[in-house]
Amino acid sequence: MNDIARAVELLKAGELVGIPTETVYGLGADAANPAAVAKIFTAKGRPADHPLIVHIPGANHLECWAVDIPDLAYELAEDFWPGPLTLILKRAPGVPDAVTGGQDTVGLRVPGHPVALELLREFAATGGSGGIAAPSANRFGRISPTTADHVREELGDAVSLVLDGGPCRVGIESTILDLSTGTPVLLRPGHITPAAIQAACGALPAAPTAAAPRASGTLEAHYAPATPMRRVEGSRLPELLDAMQHSGRRCGVLAHSQPPQSGMPHVWKMLPAEPVAYAHDLYAALRELDHAGVDLIVVEAIPDSPAWQAVGDRLRRALAGAGA
Known part of the structure; x- marks a missing residue:
């Protein structure tokens, strides 16, 4: 059995898998399985109300996870997926609260890494919604991992398997763009810049307000070493x-x-x-x-x-x- 097939079996069994993406390595679980998602929070020491990003194999899976999807979401997906852009959309019925932090929105992206894409496609082929929840594979608030060795060093036996896809190409987390209210709002900057988004959709994204949904990686203290x-x-x-x-x-x-x-x-x-x-x-x-x-x-x-x-x-x- 190759590593991808083994990873699919582990995910279907509710276990955690370290996944390479172009941004950072993710700690993956079956996003439709609340018990599996709960293991992510335990392994990371992550607050239960902090939402996760669901990775999907392609834009054709958006409707499994979101409703009231604006045309702009498909336009941005055409321009930037697979790639380091997360879209925040209205969640579909049945999306676990464990994934969304209890909010009415969900974060979705198609990663631009061949290993992650192969895993997602094989996982989706087994049935279900085909989504893998995968925050960065590190202790909560600490430095994100950009190699498989970083994941093993951080999480050890908490991860059943780490797929080694080499060093991450981008090295920082995805841009997060909120499309849940009609006006695009930049919740987290990343490799895909506001200027690139403006070129794609004709307007610069707005800055977040107090009413913006919570998003992954946006707490004031994050990505930090133990050393001052x-x-x-x-x-x-x-x-x-x-x-x-x-x-x-x-x-x-x-x-x-x-x-x-x-x-x-x-x-x-x-x-x-x-x-x-x-x-x-x-x-x-x-x-x-x-x-x-x-x-x-x-x-x-x-x-x-x-x-x-x-x-x-x-x-x-x-x-x-x-x-x-």
Whole structure:
């Protein structure tokens, strides 16, 4: 039996499977099985009212999970699926509360990874609605996994099988767009930018309001290492590093500029000074620094521009949750 067939059997039996996607690795369960979905919350330590994203094999499965689907949903699916875009729609009758956090909406996407797509198609072929609920395969609030080894390190025996699809191509979670009220609302920035959405539908998505539905990965503290973090402007990095050195403490530096020429007692992790490549490397770099035995992770401030919005969102939430 190959790994995909085994994963399908495990999912049908109500077990958890680690799934590679183009964004991050997901912790998958049969989305139509509330008992299986409950295992996700137990394994992650996730609040029960925090909704999950349901992964489906194609836009032709939307009506299994959603009702009152606007034409715009199909237009965006045509442009961006398979890919890192989650659509929030009115839930269909019978969608478990465990998936939606008790809300009247559900998050849906078609992942752009060949292993995930093959799994979803094989799973759907066994009958049922063909959906796999799959939040990031890590402890709740911690750094999302971008390799199969990260999943095993985080969750161990809580996962029956981890499908290894190699490092994730995008490296941060999907863009989440709420279409449940008619006006597109951006609930979480991601690889698919507001400008790309505007090009597809003719208007920039609006900012969320207090009435917006809860969505995965939008809590103030999230994506965080156990090590405390601090954001510092690049011009002030040398001053902070000198102060840390004189106090006998070590830093792990997450930077997009070159390290000092002279020897330095700190760990310097340099990421590309370009937002897409930076996002790709971000979680693996944070995980490496979290394991480096340093007293503080110092993040060099990134540019404040629309191109860096998704990275800025992840860093802001990581800073809020670090050391918690």
